[in-house]
Amino acid sequence: MKKYVKFNKEKILIVNKKYKLSRFFNPKKLNKELLIQYDKMWRQAQEDKINLHIVSGYRSYKYQQKLLKEYLRVDNIENIKKYLAMPGYSEHQTGLAIDLVNTESKLIKKHHKEYKWLYHNSYKFGFILRYPKGKKLITGYKYEPWHFRYVGKNLAKELYNNGDYLTLEEYFQLNNKKR
Numbered sequence: 517m518k519k520y521v522k523f524n525k526e527k528i529l530i531v532n533k534k535y536k537l538s539r540f541f542n543p544k545k546l547n548k549e550l551l552i553q554y555d556k557m558w559r560q561a562q563e564d565k566i567n568l569h570i571v572s573g574y575r576s577y578k579y580q581q582k583l584l585k586e587y588l589r590v591d592n593i594e595n596i597k598k599y600l601a602m603p604g605y606s607e608h609q610t611g612l613a614i615d616l617v618n619t620e621s622k623l624i625k626k627h628h629k630e631y632k633w634l635y636h637n638s639y640k641f642g643f644i645l646r647y648p649k650g651k652k653l654i655t656g657y658k659y660e661p662w663h664f665r666y667v668g669k670n671l672a673k674e675l676y677n678n679g680d681y682l683t684l685e686e687y688f689q690l691n692n693k694k695r
């Protein structure tokens with residue numbers, strides 16, 4: 517399986533079902549820049565009466581491995597692959613992805629007001645909706661309204677302005693390239 521791709525010019529790390537991280541890729545915590553921008557976003561959201569909380573941030577290769585082991589006791593690998601990212605394939609291992617919940621501690625869903633706010637504001641702080649609706653064939657993931665990826669303000673703005681959050685795979689034409 518292919519290793520992860522890093523675009524040097526943009527410094528954008530790509531992890532998906534084709535491109536994996538090694539078990540030695542271990543930032544140990546959420547990216548510093550992400551946390552600074554998240555803090556700013558959180559404050560702006562509060563001002564707009566929107567409550568946001570991170571329910572899941574950095575997840576290590578080992579953690580994903582542990583989960584896999586636990587699930588293997590009760591389910592088979594083909595089934596598990598449908599709902600769990602295999603070790604090395606989770607974007608959470610990059611330290612650049614967050615899952616968000618609202619005040620009622622529910623994962624952000626399409627009909628939540630928090631989602632509407634995030635959809636139109638998160639790019640201003642460098643975040644993108646990583647798995648938009650109807651892009652499963654491109655990203656490899658079904659729609660996840662709660663999963664946001666930090667890519668920096670410039671790229672986030674560009675992806676947002678391309679309508680419905682252009683995916684990283686589309687922007688970098690990953691599915692067309694032979695690597």
Ligand SMILES: [Zn+2]
Pocket residue numbers: 608613614615662663664
């Ligand atoms: Zn997630």
